Structure formats: structure tokens, C-alpha cells
Amino acid sequence: MSNEPVVLLEDVSFAYQGVPVLEGVSFAVREHEPVCMVGPNGGGKTTLVKLILGLLRPDRGQVHVFGLPPQRARLRIGYMPQHIQCDLQFPVTVMDIVLMGRLGQGGLAGLFGWHGPVDRRAALDALGELGMDAFANRPFRALSGGQRQRVLIARALCCQPDLLVLDEPTASVDTLIEARLFEILHELNRRMTILLVSHDLGFVSGLVQNVICVNRRVFVHPTSRLTGDVIRNIYGTDMHVVHHQEQTRD
Numbered sequence: 001m002s003n004e005p006v007v008l009l010e011d012v013s014f015a016y017q018g019v020p021v022l023e024g025v026s027f028a029v030r031e032h033e034p035v036c037m038v039g040p041n042g043g044g045k046t047t048l049v050k051l052i053l054g055l056l057r058p059d060r061g062q063v064h065v066f067g068l069p070p071q072r073a074r075l076r077i078g079y080m081p082q083h084i085q086c087d088l089q090f091p092v093t094v095m096d097i098v099l100m101g102r103l104g105q106g107g108l109a110g111l112f113g114w115h116g117p118v119d120r121r122a123a124l125d126a127l128g129e130l131g132m133d134a135f136a137n138r139p140f141r142a143l144s145g146g147q148r149q150r151v152l153i154a155r156a157l158c159c160q161p162d163l164l165v166l167d168e169p170t171a172s173v174d175t176l177i178e179a180r181l182f183e184i185l186h187e188l189n190r191r192m193t194i195l196l197v198s199h200d201l202g203f204v205s206g207l208v209q210n211v212i213c214v215n216r217r218v219f220v221h222p223t224s225r226l227t228g229d230v231i232r233n234i235y236g237t238d239m240h241v242v243h244h245q246e247q248t249r250d
Helices: 045-053 094-102 107-112 117-129 145-157 175-188 201-207 228-235
Strands: 007-016 019-029 035-038 060-065 077-080 163-167 193-197 210-215 217-222
Touching: 007 045, 019 045, 019 060, 035 045, 045 060, 045 163, 045 193, 045 210, 077 145, 094 117, 094 145, 117 145, 145 163, 145 175, 175 193, 175 201
Parallel strands: 019 217, 035 193, 035 210, 077 163, 163 193
Antiparallel strands: 007 019, 007 060, 210 217
């Protein structure tokens, strides 16, 4: 393991049209350290993710991913957004969706999407990890919400990332699939760093070690100290936390 943080933010602030969204944010995410970001809607979680991905630049402070500006580290990041921005009637297969994760790789194939055997093998492997390889040739529009969610995670895995960023991975997923997803992410964490964004504090409590609490300012807490007072300060109300340690593999 490297001692250099995978993600490092130092005194980062950002505002939209003069309205502060994040102020004085500093934290580090270490290699293979599973971390979750929680906070109310409008608290700055999405903005923070976009800064880490290099889609936004901070007004003040520094953001580094693998010791580089985020724009130069993108090929090492797999990202699953919270919402699907596509026309579900467009005639694409599951394989077409997952292969999008190979775009941006070196050479003309990565630039124009001329996917070869190596790309298709990576896509099938990613689908296999999510239990979706049998659906490779199915129309994406024919899947359930939970199945689409797993395909989008497979797309993020297809680039074989060192950092996996998942925004609300348990949305549209039933309890049984959520338990399986918990196991998958636990296994993936052995070979990559995982950053989750989630409102599901029960899911968070069993998987991650530290929680990044975001509401304009940022505080980092170990899950063992995610008390009622801390949650009320983040959300302004009570939230239920269910611990899932019994599902975690040694």
C-alpha cells in the first residue's frame, strides 16, 4: 500500500453564482479504505463528487486524486451516477452500456469505441461480478430498476479502476439484492478504494470505516461514533441506523 492518499482535499471551497456550497473542506481517503459520504439534499455531496472527478474546479484550495489533478487521474476512476441520463427507448443492449466504461482508454479504440476482444472480456467480467453476465445481450430498457442499477455499476467497473465512486448504489434495489451488493462491494474493496454516496445509513454502517458528513462544511467520523447527536446535526432530524456487521466477511 502507498502512504499517499488516493483522494486529498485541502481547504476546498466552492460556490455556485456566489452562493457558498462547500467551505473549508479538508480530508483524505487512503488506499483500500472504504468511505461513505452522507448528508442532506443540497448539502454539497454531488458538488464534492464532481470536484473529485474533475468535473468542477474549486474556487479555493486543492483537490488531488492519486497525487494528480483529478483531470489527469480520470482513467483510474470508475463512476456510477445517481440518475440515468438517457432515453430508455433507445435500442441498446446491456453489453453496449457496459462497454461505455471502456471509452477514454488509450488508442483509437478508446477514442471512437471500436471495442475489441479485450474490451468485451472486461465487460463480461464486470457483468459477472454483479451477477448480470447472462443479460449481456438483453435490451437495457427490458431490465428492472435494480438490474439497471447493477449494469451501471458494471459499467463503472469495466474500466478496471483503482477508485470506484458510487452515487446511491442501493437506489431501486430490493433488500435481497442490497445484501448481495454489500458482499460484492466488500470483495471489490480488496483491490480498489471505494467511495460511496448514500442516504442509507444502515448500509453504510456495515461496510465502511469512516463517514464523510457533508452539509456545506465537512466532518469525518468513524462509523462507531455515528451517534444520534451527530446525525441530527447533519440532517436536522433523527435517522435510524441499523448495523450490518454480521454480514461482513472476515
